[in-house]
Amino acid sequence: MQHSLKRIAAGVILLGGLAGAGALAIGADLPGHAMRMHDGAGFAAHADKMLKHLYIELDATDDQKARIDPLVKQALDDLKTLHGQAHGADFITLLAQPAIDRNALEAARQQHLQLADQASKRIVQLVADVGDVLTVAQRQKLAEHLQRLHARRHG
Numbered sequence: 001m002q003h004s005l006k007r008i009a010a011g012v013i014l015l016g017g018l019a020g021a022g023a024l025a026i027g028a029d030l031p032g033h034a035m036r037m038h039d040g041a042g043f044a045a046h047a048d049k050m051l052k053h054l055y056i057e058l059d060a061t062d063d064q065k066a067r068i069d070p071l072v073k074q075a076l077d078d079l080k081t082l083h084g085q086a087h088g089a090d091f092i093t094l095l096a097q098p099a100i101d102r103n104a105l106e107a108a109r110q111q112h113l114q115l116a117d118q119a120s121k122r123i124v125q126l127v128a129d130v131g132d133v134l135t136v137a138q139r140q141k142l143a144e145h146l147q148r149l150h151a152r153r154h155g
Contacts (some may be wrong), residue, residue, distance in 0.1 A: 044073075047076060058141050059138070060134075060138070069135050071129045071133075075125075078122050082115050082122070084118075086115050096146070116127060
């Protein structure tokens with residue numbers, strides 16, 4: 001289930017195209033990325049770099065940048081917290097126990113689903129918040145940008 005959270009993180013990084021976000025993957029390999037983020041600083045630097053590229057592509061104003069940056073930073077913090085909670089019930093640890101505890105496995109599965117749902121809601125909130133800051137034309141450019149990224153990844 002951690003892979004689901006990583007996919008969500010990859011989606012956030014894709015939306016990092018949108019808001020420069022990328023989240024849950026601190027300390028985890030992201031699908032389609034050769035990097036490994038071991039600390040929040042490395043991940044934040046990557047998100048900042050993505051934001052700068054996005055701002056150029058969208059021709060964002062200084063006011064828009066000032067409004068979007070804190071939205072992204074807060075979302076990253078929120079998603080990092082959720083990611084940390086996801087490490088609490090690790091399927092691999094449960095598998096390595098002398099006896100298989102199906103109830104513990106099910107509880108871990110449910111916990112991961114709840115965290116993935118919370119992360120998904122937070123990402124949608126970020127998308128809407130950033131969308132409120134952008135013009136219609138910028139949102140259309142963003143959608144085209146995300147479609148190109150998606151096509152390259154799933155080619």
